[in-house]
Amino acid sequence: MPPIELSYCVVNTSQRALLLSGLDAIARERETLPFASEVLVLDNGSRDGSARAAREHPAVDEVIALSERRGKAENDSDLLRRARGTYALLLNEDSELLPGATLALHEALSARADAACAGARLLAPDGTERPSAWRFPSVATALAGALFLHRRLIVQSGREGVRTVDWCQSSALLVRGAAAREVGYLDADFFVYSDEVDFALRLREAGWRSIHVPQAAAIHHEQLATAAVPERRIVEMARNRDLYMRKHHSRAAALAVRALTAWAYAVRALAALVLPGHSTRRYWRHVTATLAPGRGEGLREAAEAYNREAPAAAIATDL
16 A cells, blocks of 8 residues: 555544535545545544444545543644655645645645645635735734735735745645654644744744645635624634744733734724615724733633533434
C-alpha cells in the first residue's frame, strides 16, 4: 500500500446534513487524486446521528467520536496528530470542496518549501466570494477597520494567482504536517476563532509562510453569517480576538483594538437604522462584546453546559 500523501481532517459539531454533503465532495475529490489519501472525521459530541452517518459513508476511513464537546483548536490539533499524510487538509463540516480544490492546494503547497499552510478561496452558497485571507491583527489593522479601509488594507484574498499572505481561514486549509509538529499544533486556549491566526503567526515566527490559492475553492456555509444575532459566536469571537492581542502584543494594544473595533461596529449599527438588510441589534451586540470580552456566554460556556446536560444514554446511541 502506498504511503498516505494527504489526510482530509473534518471536524463536525451536530451538522449531520452539512457533514454528509462535505463528505460527498471529498469522495469526488479523492477519485481525481494521483496519490493515496485518507479521511478522518472527528465528531464533536453530536447527538444527531452524525458519527454513525460518518462511519457509514464510503469515503471515511476513521471516525473519532467524542463523548463531550471540545473547542475547535483542540479538535484540529487532535486530527493533525492522528493524520498519516504528509499534508493534512483541515475542513469544517460546513465546508464543501469544489472540483479540483485538493489538487490545486497540494500543488501550490508542495511547490513552496517555505510554506506551511495553503488556504482555499471561500464562497457563499450563492457563489458570492467571501474574504478568506487577511493581515495579522494589530492596532494598525484595527485603525484601518475603523476608517473602513479593511477591504483595501487588511483583506489579502480576492486576487489572482497564488500569493503569500499573513493568515488564511481554516475552513479549508492545507497544512504541512512537519510544520505543525514543529510549533506544537494549535493553541487550545483559543476555543474557536483566532486559533488559526495564532497558529499562522507562530508558524511565521518559526520561519514558515502561509499562501492563498484562489484556484482552489470551497463553499462555506458560514454559521456566523445568519439573519439572527448569533449571540454566543459574537461573544466568542470578541473574547479570542482580545486573547490574541494580549498574547502577541500588549494589554494596551488590546485595549486600543477594543476601542477601534467597537467604533467600527457602532458606525455600522447606526447605518443599519436606514440601510435595508442590516441588523442594528446584531452590530450593537458586536460593540458590547468587543468592549467587554470577558462578559457573556460564549461557545466555550455553551459547550460546558452541553456536556453537563448530556445524558450518557443519549451520547451512547451515537457511539
